Amino acid sequence: MEWKKQNKTYQILTAAEKGGYGVVAPIAYNIEGIIGMVAAAEAKSSPLIIQMFPWALTFSNGLLVHAAAQAARDASVPIAVHLDHAQDEALIKRAADLPFDSIMVDMSHYEMDENLRKTRELVEYCNERRITTEAEPGRIEGGEDGIADTADLEGKLTTAEQVESFVATGIDFLAPAFGNVHGEYGSRGPVLEYERLEAIRIATGGRVRIALHGTNDFPEDVMKRCIKGGVSKVNVNKLILDDYLQHLKKNASTMSLTVLLEEGVKEVQRMMEWQMDVCGSTGKA
């Protein structure tokens, strides 16, 4: 698949794995998010993957995706636009007509055989449109604002055998479950199985890049340990959102709207720059 070498997400993550750093992939909910993320990438001379939940497609009828794609094209650093946790087949097909570089085909709410069959079909559909794909072998527990909650389903840790089955579907990026969860970790913090991550990495045999999900409140050392363990795509949501939301709550009643939005962008940029330093992508663009 020669075209993959021209695919933005593929290029960015291939370089990251080779260079031993992680690329921050935050969820964008609005224009302020996109502007702040791109500003951080340019200020830090860092690659970036802007992610959206399927919610963004339905909410904005695709407008937000076009805005992110335009920002990515105009940027002075490599930026990809990715759809996170697409769990609905009709929506994936709709998304494949939007300017996404890559899509997470998440069929983890199906039983394994059905999951693999649907994943293979949808990977092919996306690939025909030159879109690369991510999937989740096992099942990462919990839910996030903006994606379907799978809390009624049991989380399942990824096994080496599953890695083989999923790589065979033709995916490019693999999101393993090794103790990471969507949502909150509680006072104990994340308890990750690094040995499992290592076994998964070995099982991939370098055929796919590894994506890390469920990084809410991750301490810096945990993030760095995961990247050392072979992770190259670092999904972040709450880590970037927290201070932005805090700012809105604190200042919405006193600041003028334009200043509120501009200051909000600065909050996003500040958090992004911090995570780019943590993940080691600073200066890698």
Ligand SMILES: [Zn+2]
């Ligand atoms: Zn996720």
